[in-house]
Amino acid sequence: MLLRMAVLERIVSGEVSLVFRRWRRPTVRSGGSLRTALGVLRILDVVAVAEAEISEGDAARAGFSSRAGLLAGLGAREGQVYRIAVEYTGADPRVALRQRDDLLDEEIGQVMGKLRRLDSRSSSGPWTGSVLAAIEEQPGVVSQTLAERLGCERDWLKPQVRKLKNLGLTISLQVGYELSPRGRVVLNRLRGGCT
Helix, strand or coil: CCCCHHHHHHHHHCCCCEEEEEECCCCCCCCCEEEECCEEEEEEEEEEECHHHCCHHHHHHCCCCCHHHHHHHHCCCCCEEEEEEEEEEECCHHHHHHHCCCCCHHHHHHHHHHHHHHHHCCCCCCCHHHHHHHHHHCCCCCHHHHHHHHCCCHHHHHHHHHHHHHCCCEEECCCCEEECHHHHHHHHHHCCCCC
């Protein structure tokens, strides 16, 4: 579920606690969480609703000045309308994780084990070290350029980089990626260096 920055800011401040979407099927579930550019949201409830069930109060909790404005924003596309109750739970834990470069040997061992598992599950063979090295060598380039350098498809690369980001090893920039301090330590260890 994508949220515009203005909506995210209002969720973080507590002004907005409902989001409405028209979907063929929900992309979030009750009890789940959603990482966003401003931190983590908890998905409290996801309920299918008829348009007639949406109240003026719902519209206000969703940040609209009127029910009519909310309905206009949903448009007349196909799909079921869902009411999603959300709350801000705090900063993305990956931000603090990626800044740490004082890793203990045990922590490095855990990360290396996760990288080995990612490599072993890939039908393309080991990829984690080469992707980290390519990002180090060409930070801030568009993903298409990085994919060409690696000899892979952009659509394959982007979810792989997301897996590395989830481990705190990369940082998404406005354009492209860069290694985090944690990522530099791990890449150095992959190359056989000391930390």
